[in-house]
Amino acid sequence: MTSNFNLSESYFTWKHNLKNSYLIEEKTFCIFFEKKCIASLQIIISEISINNKVYKFGLISDAVTHDSYRKLGLFEKLLNYSYDYFKAKDFIFFIASGNKKSRKVMLKLNYINFFGGIIARKRIRYSRILANPFILVNFYLRSTKLNKKIIEINKEQYIEFINNNQSLSELHFLKSKPYMDWRLKKPIGVYKSLAINENGILKAVFIVQINRDLIYLKHFFIINDEVKYLDEILKYVDYLAIKDKRVKKIKVLHNNFKGYKEIFNKNNYNLYKDKNFILLKYLKSDFHINQSQINTLNYMKIDKNE
Numbered sequence: 001m002t003s004n005f006n007l008s009e010s011y012f013t014w015k016h017n018l019k020n021s022y023l024i025e026e027k028t029f030c031i032f033f034e035k036k037c038i039a040s041l042q043i044i045i046s047e048i049s050i051n052n053k054v055y056k057f058g059l060i061s062d063a064v065t066h067d068s069y070r071k072l073g074l075f076e077k078l079l080n081y082s083y084d085y086f087k088a089k090d091f092i093f094f095i096a097s098g099n100k101k102s103r104k105v106m107l108k109l110n111y112i113n114f115f116g117g118i119i120a121r122k123r124i125r126y127s128r129i130l131a132n133p134f135i136l137v138n139f140y141l142r143s144t145k146l147n148k149k150i151i152e153i154n155k156e157q158y159i160e161f162i163n164n165n166q167s168l169s170e171l172h173f174l175k176s177k178p179y180m181d182w183r184l185k186k187p188i189g190v191y192k193s194l195a196i197n198e199n200g201i202l203k204a205v206f207i208v209q210i211n212r213d214l215i216y217l218k219h220f221f222i223i224n225d226e227v228k229y230l231d232e233i234l235k236y237v238d239y240l241a242i243k244d245k246r247v248k249k250i251k252v253l254h255n256n257f258k259g260y261k262e263i264f265n266k267n268n269y270n271l272y273k274d275k276n277f278i279l280l281k282y283l284k285s286d287f288h289i290n291q292s293q294i295n296t297l298n299y300m301k302i303d304k305n306e
Contacts, residue, residue: 014185015062016042022185023178026061027085029078039065039074043082043094047174050293054174058086060096076105083109087283094281106279114280115294120252120269124241143239150236153195153205155180161195161205162221171293191218194236196229204229208237215241217252221298227263234267255297 013019016028025045030037042062047054065074083094095114096106155177166172184191189211196204206220217237222229241247253274257264264271282288 014182017182022182024182027082028062029082029085031074031078033069036066038069039063039078041075041078041082043086044179046179048092049172049174050289051170055092056090057092058082058094060094060098063098063102075102076109079106079109083281083283091283092287093283096279097276098279103276103279106281109281111279111281113277114289115255115297116277117253117255117274118257119272119274120254120257120264121272122250122267122269124238124248124250143236146232146236146239149196149198149232151195151197153193153202155184155193157195157202158193158205158207161202165223166221166298170296171289172296172298189216196232204233206233208240210240210244210247213246213248215244215247215250217250220254225259227259230260230263231267234263234269238267258295 017024017026026042027045028040028042031039040063041060044059044061046057046059048057049055063075063078086094094111096102096111098106159175159177159180162175184193184207189209192208192210194206194208195202203226204220204222207218209216209218215237217233220230220233222233237250241250250269252264252269254260255278257271261271280289
């Protein structure tokens with residue numbers, strides 16, 4: 001696959017769990033020609049809770065076709081094959097994002113828009129901070145205070161916090177420790193799992209990825225959506241960016257910024273609609289998710305293909 005698709009061995013080893021290092025469930029379907037894999041489709045076996053009942057679904061995570069065999073409908077063949085495979089195993093739906101070309105194929109196969117997202121971006125301008133002593137002193141005092149509240153946590157604590165507190169939501173994706181172990185070992189950037197600890201009680205958790213000149217706030221979950229904790233998270237991410245000195249941009253992607261927009265505006269983020277909706281295809285004709293359930297969803301992509 002490395003020679004066919006011009007991607008690094010470390011990427012494929014991680015992405016497809018080739019050494020069985022992670023206890024995740026996944027299926028990779030391949031089309032072979034002359035003993036070479038010319039197209040592949042990876043689907044992560046995942047779980048979702050809907051009104052406290054757990055269902056299995058397929059997360060289309062990775063799809064590649066060799067340059068010499070494009071425009072032959074191979075991606076479509078893989079999608080159709082995987083549809084029949086998982087439908088027979090009582091899965092309820094597929095979800096996917098993908099690029100412009102892959103989305104075109106999926107929409108042709110009756111995938112529908114599931115939900116959209118909002119992108120928040122911010123530029124870090126060191127010259128303005130260094131040129132204003134008042135801003136610099138205020139930043140130092142605020143950072144000192146936040147550093148006493150924000151702690152690094154392990155994946156078990158992260159998963160436990162989310163699973164214990166999102167059960168009130170009608171619709172939520174279940175995250176397991178093996179899944180998080182795998183996702184956060186992506187061989188690009190450095191990941192940190194963090195929490196706001198208020199008098200010994202965790203109030204919010206979040207994951208950041210630091211990759212060269214970009215900090216990506218990959219995920220956050222806050223008890224009762226208390227916006228003051230989001231404000232603290234964003235200010236702490238500012239601190240990480242300025243402390244690193246290489247970072248020029250901060251980025252966040254979330255499905256539902258309702259109630260959060262004011263905090264992002266306050267922290268000088270620009271908000272944009274994500275043009276790429278998460279796509280869904282039902283595997284059961286009698287199964288349906290309604291809009292009120294989608295409105296309670298907390299969804300953030302830890303990986304760009306997720």
